[in-house]
Amino acid sequence: MQKFVVKTLGCKVNQYEGQQIRQLLERLGLSVAEPADRADLVVVNTCCVTHTASAKSRQYLHKAQKQHPNATFVLAGCLPVGQSSELKLIKGPVHIISNKKDLAKTLVNLLPDNCSATCAPHTKELTVYSTSKRTLMSGQLKSPKTCQPNSLPAKIQPAQHDRHKLGILTSYAGRCRALLKIQDGCDGYCAYCIVPKIRNRLYSKPISIVLQEAYNLVYAGHKEIVLTGIFLGAYGQSSVIRSRWNPDRKDMLAQLVDKIAQIPGLERIRLSSLEPADVTDRLLEVFCKRRNVMPHLHLPLQSGSERILRKMRRQYTVAQFLQVVDRVKLSSDRPAITTDIIVGFPGETDDDFHQTIKVANTVGFSKIHVFSFSPRPGTAAAKMQPAVKPEVIKERSAILRNLDKKLQAKFQKQFVGEKVGIIVENTRPLRGRTERYFMVELGENDNEQPLEPGQLVWRYLR
Incomplete structure (x- = not known):
């Protein structure tokens, strides 16, 4: 039996897609290579949100080429899509997939003909992947050898959308919490972010498919599901720019969470990240009504300075952020509010940084993810001046991380004895x-x- 390695770097959406790749390869009859094994196929699911992430993706590939000298190598993910100039640094024979819709087809065509699809016994629905070489199936089917897509019942016809080519997950290997991607794409173009150049086409997974996937994951034994997306709050919308939103769809995310929360056996459901304006009254109502919707929200602040937020092109003010935090705290018992903060954005002064510290203390975040700013070529911020000196960024980052430790301890102390x-x-x-x-x-x-x-x-x- 051929063996494979899938290495995924980056965000939760990338991690989910890495699981899709793993599942596809297992259904083709391959097995996961143990650390000491020599793999026949290595797929590197890359990240390039920062220059460092891009470098780590390339470094892993080069390391894997030495560890698995006879393997076939595939470079997938965001790096081939968004940073063609950095691909010149890739050495050796590598299949680079710059169009995600070709990923499943490419993987199938790289494998010997004797690798055939297998069926997962616990899958109630069938997902069919059509390629020029063969038809792949997941789920229960009595006669997979004779079944063709055009002979299947209507409810299990092949999915037409490109993002269904890899199929929905039936389990999430190696994790207690299962990630479930429900949304993809962003056209917001925050000044520091390269993602809209890589994933600019918005897509929301239909509710019926999300529910089937959630049922699969719970059936497989996962007690916790984390809903994830590039811009989760834009679920059901065609843009992340709120002025373009269809008001009739503003509560689609809340409706979806409410439906998922009713799945028997699902102990916990979380949302990976929301913008302040995504926290609608209907969503807070679901948070209060469903006991398995966790009292935890991740709300990226990025900066506590109004001036810096405008430079970043964020869609909220500090005042709006604090108002949302107040609403969340009023509707839930001691909720955990985690956040992301960028330190050293171009033009950030001591006063801007002190405003960020003030907001962090006011909110009482239960966890702060501190990111030291580094310019990403291709973003507006990469050309912004004046740049903050590296030693200043380092000092401010250390101050914020120390504050994070204190705030974590203060938040957790509330629950001692409970x-x-x-x-x-x-x-x-x-x-x-x-x-x-x-x-x-x-x-x-x-x-x-x-x-x-x-x-x-x-x-x-x-």
Whole structure:
């Protein structure tokens, strides 16, 4: 049996798509290579949101070429789409897929004819992938050898949209939390972001397909699902620019979350990231009504300075951000609010940075992801002046990370002595994640049966 490696770098959307690639290859009859194995196929699902991410993608490829000298190499993901100049740095024979709709077809055509699709016994629906070489199927089918797409019932006809070529997931290998991509694309063009040049076509996965995929994941044993997208709040819209939104579709995300939350056996559902204006009254209503919708929102602030937010081309003000935070706190019991902050954006002064510190303290974030600004060629910010000195960026980043530690400790201290639900993620050491997304050490297990990843337990926090 041929063996493969899929290495995914970057965001949650990329991680989801990496799982799609893995699932396709397993259904073709390949097996995952162990660390000591020599793989026959290596797929690098790249990221290029920053220059560093792009470099890491290339570095992994070069390392894999030495580790698997006889393998076929495929470069997929964002790097081939958005940074053609950096592809010149790629060495050796590599299949570079710059058009995502060709990914499944390319992978199929790279494999020997004796690699055939297999059927996942727990899949209730059928997804068919048509290629020029063969038809691939996932799901239950009595006679896969004789079945052709045009002979299938209407409800399982091949999906026409390009993003369905890899198929919906039936499980999420190696993770307790399963990611579920429901949206793709962004045309917002924030000044620092290269993503709209890579994924500018917006797409929202139909509710019926999202629900089927969520059912699959719960059936496979996943107790927690994280809905993800490039601009999650634009689910159901044709643009991320709110002035272009169809008002009749503004609550589609809330409707979807409400439906998913009713799936039996689903203990937790989270949203990967939202903009402040995405937090509608209807969404907050769902948060309050459904016990398995976690009291946790990730709201990227990026900067606490109004001036810097305008330079960044963000679609909110500091005042609007704080208003949304107040609404969330009023509607939920001590919600966890996590965020992203960029330090050292061009033109950021000491006063701008102090305003960011002030907002962070006001909100009381439960976690701050600190990003030191680095210019990305192809973005508006790459040409902006004046640039903040590297030593200043380093100093400010350290200050913000120290504040993050203090705010995390302050937030978590509220729950000491309370009994909380924890889903086990690691066994060595024994650790798990709470409803509000922070990790805790579980300590000694009082039960006779050892705890396993994915298991939900209840413990008093100390």
